Amino acid sequence: MAADALLEVRDLRKSYAIAAGVIHRAKGDPSTAPGGTVGVDGVSFSLAPGETLGIVGESGCGKTTLARILLRLIEPDSGEMRFRGQDWRGARGADLRALRRRIQMVFQDPIASLNARMRVGTIVGEPLAIHEPGLSRAERTARTAQMLEAVGLGAEALDRYPHEFSGGQRQRIGIARALILRPELVVADEPVSALDVSIGAQILELLDRLRREFSLTLILISHSLPVVAQLATRVSVMQAGKFVESGTADQVLQAPQHPYTQALIAAVPEIPA
Template sequence: MRADHSGRKEAREEGQEARRLLARAHAENAFAAGEAILEVRDLVKHFPLTQGILFKRQVGAVKAVDGVSFDLHKGETLGIVGESGCGKSTVAKLVTHLEEPTAGTIRYKGNDITRASGRALKAVRRNIQMVFQDPYTSLNPRMTVGDIIGEPFDIHPEVAPKGDRRRKVQELLDVVGLNPEYINRYPHQFSGGQRQRIGIARGLALRPEIIVADEPVSALDVSVQAQVVNLMERLQDEFGLSYIFIAHDLSVVRHISDRVGVMYLGKLVEVGTEAEIYEHPTHPYTQALLSAVPVPDPEAEGKRERIVLEGDVPSPANPPSGCRFRTRCWKAQQRCAEEEPLLAVPENFTDTPVDQPQRHPSACHFAAERAAVVPPAGG
């Protein structure tokens, strides 16, 4: 009996190793398909939990990001979506080196920048800039718009000589659709949408190649959201930018993204193009997210099935074994608790032609399509 159990365990481990190799091969093929400007592999960030006042000891860790891998290609927009607390913003901070990773690698143009510091980190940060979520707290209220946008020039004086900075700041204001004469105004004199444009102008100041936008429109009105998203699309074409676009709003992400990654509890559970994710989702969590988005068509809204997830999101300090979504998944079986699904093309789609949208990475043992009305592409 024990020998039989041991044999099944070995076979399961061999199968998991084979799928791991397939997942790695898929990542290599994606890299070969185009120029990857940023490569993230097995990125991990654990925040320690400690007890004691004088003699602190670690009693656990919050696993905010736990093995995230993706590529960002030149001129591409990669959207990242998921519930609050799933690790999206932590990924943004790790990529921009606002947080140090616990493990994993980040490569920019083939160079490992994971542990970059000093001059090397300064050079990297010039090319990877960030637009923050809150347009009210991300701007210093005691600085003028000219000082805020021109501050990167103080850190990187080689980009703009002192005598040329005022002109460059006014050009940036004009690029993002603001009056160049506003250069001496303060943040409190602007609306939310205008403040976010100022934040985008600051991000563009050093002519970066990558901009990480952490929920840049979530604090704005719907009409202003459309203006900012359209602005970012125009600037991407004008400056050849690559975006990592993080948001809750699935419609906004669909409007701007070339590829979409869905995160759950520190891991990517499904990655694909806009059509693959929105029209052919195979992971149960992605299907539940899409079913929760309201559709502006009463007839279609009445026909579609709403997927209601039961239970709360597990604690990232103590995630479930195996598949992290299994505690809320209607497809969960014993295998889901024993074996962690890899982010790879599901077994039941391996024989599907490569050009079919169902054939994309999904971290589910029982991945399958589910008919659903999807949110329209809006912005």
């Protein structure tokens, strides 16, 4: 495996048994892998520090399953994951806790992913309370306020509740929470699909600015090619649990090789420009 890779994954697989009632419907559905199972079907890639990998594919192709495996929120059936050369898939105990904080996720739905009963300061500061219990309350509040500033919300957000914010602002809160531990890798799963296009574009710009500011590596997952094209340095196209095409953003967008990629691009005539 490449010594300089931030994240390297090899042959990740995760299948779900299809319930009896849906087998019939799933037959002939291209998003369904052979063998009556679905999920992630042999994904490998290597991510260098500072890259933005865009993963694009239609609903049900396995993007969220892959994201959850990468975060170790679900266990793959097989495959390897290494983070800066360390065994991430097999990490346990203190190693697992130390690695966990270095990889964070931004979720699709900024309403569902934030606890409505908690103040924004508590939501954003919670990972600090868990991972850095030695911090004083004042230090934690200061770092939380700083992060709220970094995502374009003032420190005045600290004492307010999620429902007092718009969808775009809530996604900024979610991003602040993801970044408060200063992770190295952020996986954003459909971070703008719940937002209006113009608000979504601002969130993507914010993610890119924060990537530079905090030296992040980004995995940006979307069903939308224009969204992925806005930030990605590399693009992987996912279909039925597999990466069917991977390359630099220019290669994939300007000279797509796989018929599925060509179809995705044809469906968005204004892209690539």
